[in-house]
Amino acid sequence: MSNDEKKLNGVQDKTRRTFIRNSGLTVGGLIVGGAVGSLFGTKTSSKTEPASAPVQEMAANPNEALMFFNQNQYQITAAAAERIFPKDEIGPGAKDLNVAIYIDHQLASPWGVNAKDYMMGPFKAPDEKQGGQLRILRKDLFLLGLKGLDEYSNKKFKKKFSELEAKEQDEVLMDFESGKAGKLSGVSTTAFFKMLRTLTIEGAYADPMYGGNKDMQGWKMRKYPGAQMGYTKEIQSDKFVEMTPHSLHDHMGH
Template identity: 65%
Template sequence: MSDNEKSQIEKRGSTRRTFLKNSGLAVGGLILGGAVGSIFDGNSDSDVKTEQKNQTQGNNPNEALMFFYPEEYQTTAAAAERIFPKDETGPGALELNAAIYIDHQLNSGWGVNEKDYKLGPYYKPEPTQGEQVKLYRKDLFRLGLKELNAYSNKNYQKKFTDLDATGQDEVLAAFEKGEASSLSGVSSSAFFQLLRTLTIEGVYADPLYGGNKEMLGWQMRKYPGSRMGYTKEIQSKDFVKLDPNSLQSHMKH
């Protein structure tokens, strides 16, 4: 093979590697690691949007999108951050990958209510029973995200992710009160409650499920995480401070 032919092959290989790197190629339908970061190219200088761009860069398979489309992920990440914002005590939902946790849950059997009884007859619930939702959780969540942007565009002439923190809080408050349009017959408050519950879970669940990045949520609460036992610590006369331990740590042994 001539030197010129070798040069052409190397050039094609380099070009292909550059394309894969820049395009965020999806493997098996999943957007992986740094590819997730590439979906947040915007012109905003806000810290939140910078975090949205950078938070999922890396090679952790737990940070792969499984359910959301990129814009849905952006909206979820922004909404979750307003529910659990970053402050002086520690990181917020965005940095803790709560939206990744939500994505994974909605893509699981839980997202299609696989363990719930869904057959009729249906009765009007009592006020103490809460709203009885017939939609799959994944469908309710997707409808809710769509309505977040519709409500924002109608009342603020901007999509949800383009609003400032105050505007986003006002939109979420309207959803919590059920003031937004219904979602296939379901109150917007049902979506808000689902979003809030999943956000808190994503902040504090074991990192094995995609959220609570680097166990920072546990560190804020000084929670020791998953351990096989505490016999040694109980027998100690001194106070023992334990660093967080995840389920994944048990898989290494």
């Protein structure tokens, strides 16, 4: 290879790395799945690799990529959500529904930083009917809660939360719900549990385009039709009409 060819290849590689970094295809500095292979193809050489070498493809659902959590935080969230929405004879639980992915995406969104909330003082004790009045950002509260779950589990059972038996995890979560587990940097564990429970239920039943409710299994358990284009015929029936559910994603481009 000539010096000019080496320089050209170096420039191309640098350009590709810049594009990957700027396009959001990395998580924590690591390239997501087979994104590079899908975007640029895979370099092959007849001298070193067979012509039939497989090219790694991107996941079928790119929504499953983490945007906020690290692996430990994701595992704690998945374990906690599963105890709130467990798998049973009726259908899948939070893990199979990708609830932790939904939560990850919500915390990575403007919602996670309270973008639409007024967060300036003065701060006064709210009435019970006034809803959430926390000074802390949602994403920060959630991370404090995950750290607290691990610390409290180690204190109570000498193990991390994700390593506990289901019954032990339930005990920890009940202590968080009641406030028995104490405070998280001045914030009650109850506030974190309420957020965790709400996000878990949302993740089980929200439209799949937001990361949860994998394969619309949450809707199928409830026989919920999802985002249909219309119900003109169905509403005229005296009997319940079961419909194949559709996601908002199904209608994109129509």
